[in-house]
Amino acid sequence: xxxxxxxxxxxxxxxxxxxxxxxxxxxxxxxxxxxxxxxxxxxxxxxxxxxxxxxxxxxxxxxxxxxxxxxxxxxxxxxxxxxxxxxxxxxxxxxxxxxxxxxxxxxxxxxxxxxx
Amino acid sequence: xxxxxxxxxxxxxxxxxxxxxxxxxxxxxxxxxxxxxxxxxxxxxxxxxxxxxxxxxxxxxxxxxxxxxxxxxxxxxxxxxxxxxxxxxxxxxxxxxxxxxxxxxxxxxx
Numbered sequence: 172x173x174x175x176x177x178x179x180x181x182x183x184x185x186x187x188x189x190x191x192x193x194x195x196x197x198x199x200x201x202x203x204x205x206x207x208x209x210x211x212x213x214x215x216x217x218x219x220x221x222x223x224x225x226x227x228x229x230x231x232x233x234x235x236x237x238x239x240x241x242x243x244x245x246x247x248x249x250x251x252x253x254x255x256x257x258x259x260x261x262x263x264x265x266x267x268x269x270x271x272x273x274x275x276x277x278x279x280x281x282x283x284x285x286x287x
Numbered sequence: 288x289x290x291x292x293x294x295x296x297x298x299x300x301x302x303x304x305x306x307x308x309x310x311x312x313x314x315x316x317x318x319x320x321x322x323x324x325x326x327x328x329x330x331x332x333x334x335x336x337x338x339x340x341x342x343x344x345x346x347x348x349x350x351x352x353x354x355x356x357x358x359x360x361x362x363x364x365x366x367x368x369x370x371x372x373x374x375x376x377x378x379x380x381x382x383x384x385x386x387x388x389x390x391x392x393x394x395x396x397x
Contacts, residue, residue, distance in 0.1 A: 204385055213293075213387060214387035264330075266385075274383065275335070278331075
């Protein structure tokens with residue numbers, strides 16, 4: 172696609188429910204990143220994928236968070252048993268592989284998650 | 288572990304220069320970036336510098352890199368009200384992981 176696409180753009184969920192956030196990266200981009208931006212906060216790294224594997228999952232806040240990527244393309248971030256502190260904007264970005272020099276990361280518009 | 292730090296807030300008058308500073312910890316970082324986030328919008332790349340460079344200039348933007356001190360700065364000349372935004376410093380570490388700072392809010396007063 173022309174850019175990084177995230178869905179849904181907004182999600183309101185009840186505390187305790189599971190949610191799935193989707194990211195569709197730019198075609199051909201092998202690296203995919205998930206970040207979280209809370210109100211007034213910076214970008215908190217969650218996880219990144221190189222192809223289908225995740226070399227670094229260190230940013231996932233708890234075992235309620237998981238992510239997968241299939242076919243080297245679409246990724247889903249799943250939050251189980253959501254809590255109010257999970258409310259944030261979840262941003263996805265993609266970039267080309269490391270073998271090609273500078274790899275600018277292109278960001279989607281984010282999914283605004285509100286847990287009530 | 289890796290960490291990228293920035294000052295949280297900068298206020299300047301229109302027409303003045305703005306300097307936003309950033310420090311990082313990973314000496315293996317290959318590229319360093321400045322991203323801009325305008326209110327209600329996504330992040331967009333402003334400029335970047337390769338780790339073997341000291342300086343990069345792009346129109347009103349000047350990036351300075353002190354690799355010894357792991358210090359990066361972004362200077363915006365003749366700052367305009369349209370430059371008001373959050374500016375994020377980021378480092379690309381070996382293996383392609385991108386780590387961002389908390390962002391600096393730039394407010395330009397007319």
